[in-house]
Amino acid sequence: MDRLKLVFSKDPCQKYYNMTRTLGQGSFATVKLATCKSDQSKWAIKVIKKTSLSPEDEEALQSEVSILQRVNHPNIVQLKEVFDSPNNFYMVMELCTGGELFDRIVTKEHYSEREARDCIRSIVEALKYCHDLGIVHRDLKPENLLYSDYDESKAVLKLADFGLAQLLNDNALMTAACGTPGYVAPEILEGRPYGKEVDMWGLGVISYILLCGFPPFYDESNKELFRAIKSGQYDYPSPFWDDVSHGAKDLIDHLLVLKPEKRYTAENVLAHSWMNEGLSGDVNLGHFKTNMKAYNARRKFRATILTVQMMNTLKPKSGGAVEAAG
Structure with missing residues (x-):
């Protein structure tokens, strides 16, 4: 005993x-x-x-x-x-057993703008709650968006992993470089002090992907990817955006804004007309599934490659010592 x-x-x-x-x-x-x-x-x-x-x-x-x-x-x-x-x-x-957001929606036979909006609303509700408490997540990405359950009737989308989150004291700004390529805000890449607006940029990127199945900024080279993000230049290519409403695009245009002070807040997003209007019909976003499958495969393959590269930076020498690659 x-x-x-x-x-x-x-x-x-x-x-x-x-x-x-x-x-x-x-x-x-x-x-x-x-x-x-x-x-x-x-x-x-x-x-x-x-x-x-x-x-x-x-x-x-x-x-x-x-x-x-x-x-x-x-x-x-x-x-x-x-x-x-x-x-x-x-x-x-x-315990969240429903899987990642992108993995879940890519299995749907029918996927509409209304469903995308429901996902966005869940994310922004979580962000507004955090921001009202002075908490900045700093790593908004699909891997950190999980469903509570596989049962559609009770599945709730949840924000996870607060490992990079910070509590702002008296609205002080942060300077540490962090985030995930593809979702990181331009002010972080430029080394400028930043605040909760970085989460809203990440929301803009995820919202864009949720409506077409691919990101607004993409390049295999991080250098070129970061250059594209800092330029803030993106578009809505046809035919992939032909069935998406003007209201959805308008919301994204207010999130993917280079100047943080002009970027929508979580409260602005929830008050936007697209978040509250009755969407006409339940039109299937026909190109979404093919695009999403391809993007999901690319990002997971890239994550695997990055893991292998990280492992290869710690290779034992013949004498048994560990060498960190420069």
């Missing part, structure tokens, strides 16, 4: 949860499916190896936990509780 108590004191999470299969794995964290022993409810537990964390990683983790403990919104993945042990840090998170 004493030995059992010792185990629990070292690993308190296992006292309350049974962890089973792995849902995902990163460089210093593993996400496990877990069952709460008291009520048999299902959760996703992020197990973070503390020995793998640098001081900067520890600070970022503390910031993420602090922010998640502040938020409570139906369109944000919830943090239930945390456990700290000598070797691991555990984050008990709401």
